[in-house]
Amino acid sequence: MQYPWDETPDLNITPLVDIMLVLMAILMVTAPTIIYQENIVLPQGSRTKTVQKVKSIEIRMDRNGVIYYGKEKFDKIDFPDRFVLKTTSVDKSIPVYIRADERLKYKDVMFLLKTIKEAGFTKVSLVTNG
Numbered sequence: 001m002q003y004p005w006d007e008t009p010d011l012n013i014t015p016l017v018d019i020m021l022v023l024m025a026i027l028m029v030t031a032p033t034i035i036y037q038e039n040i041v042l043p044q045g046s047r048t049k050t051v052q053k054v055k056s057i058e059i060r061m062d063r064n065g066v067i068y069y070g071k072e073k074f075d076k077i078d079f080p081d082r083f084v085l086k087t088t089s090v091d092k093s094i095p096v097y098i099r100a101d102e103r104l105k106y107k108d109v110m111f112l113l114k115t116i117k118e119a120g121f122t123k124v125s126l127v128t129n130g
Helices: 014-033 081-087 106-118
Strands: 059-060 068-071 072-074 094-098 124-126
Touching: 059 106, 068 081, 072 081, 081 106, 094 106, 106 124
Parallel strands: 059 094, 094 124
Antiparallel strands: 059 068, 068 072
């Protein structure tokens, strides 16, 4: 019997790849279920200081264009002058929140925003329902 020595043998690695893929799938399924617990000692916080609520101003504008500042109602025409007079003694760095009806025109909300900014307030935000 004569052997063909000039041929190189082919290695069949298909079973090796199949086994490795099965092992990798098992690892991927079991790895997220492993829970590591670390014993962490948290520092003690101080309970002597309480958090103070930040003072803010809320201005509302309904669908008809009536502006509410606190319990007072203002027309769109009267609001700029009366708002400046009402807020002369108020700190201008406190936040102002504007709540406007979604059916208002864009220019009405921008008028309100511009009026508050011109009064000297720097932190003015529009409040949404989301």
